[in-house]
Amino acid sequence: MSSIKQFQVTFDCAQPERVARFWCEVLGYVVPQPPEGFDTWDDYNATKPAEERDSWFACTDPSGVGPRLYFQRVPEGKVVKNRLxxxxxxxxxxxxxERLATLEAECTRLLALGAVRVQLLYDGHDSCIVMQDIEGNEFCVD
Incomplete structure (x- = not known):
């Protein structure tokens, strides 16, 4: 039996490119080159039917270690807490x-990118900061 060595994380969202570029900044990821034959992603999108334009975007870890992040446009908005x-x-x-100061510094950086701080979870020893990305998806600074 073989094991899976690679996976991607997929986000449902309203504005795939905007959310992907936010996560590029958060994680130090990069936008991959457009498909062969296209100089830019805009050039690529211009070849698609109107309903398919800007329907997805992706970003990747430049070191090749982390998973690819894929963002797909969906018609419905987010209504409940993420399950993941x-x-x-x-x-x-x-x-x-020391941990709390490091988390707070990262939180400050992410707020400047458009993230929202939700809650600090701190028991005097361990801590994390619950946040939301630019479309309201929860994540933790841990």
């Missing part, structure tokens, strides 16, 4: 005040 979320791991190995 990403943890942005910036405080690994840190505890207490």
């Amino acid at each position: 979320h990403l943890d942005v791991r910036v405080g690994t190995g840190l505890v207490g005040e």
Whole structure:
């Protein structure tokens, strides 16, 4: 039996390119080159029927280690809490005040990108900050 070595994480959203570019900034990911034969993604989209234009976008880890993130346009808006979320791991190995300061610094950076701070979870030792991306999808700064 073989095991899966690669996977991608797919987000339903209203504006795929906007959300993808937000996550590129959060994670240090990059937008892949447009398909062969196209100089830009706009050139590629111009060849699609109107209903298919801007219907998806993706970003990738430039090191090739992290999963590809795929963003697809859906007609309905988000109405309930995510059943799955990403943890942005910036405080690994840190505890207490040092961890909290690192998480707060990252939170400040993400707020400038358009993220929303929801809640600090802190028990005096371990901590994370619950946030939302630019379309309201929850994630944690951990």
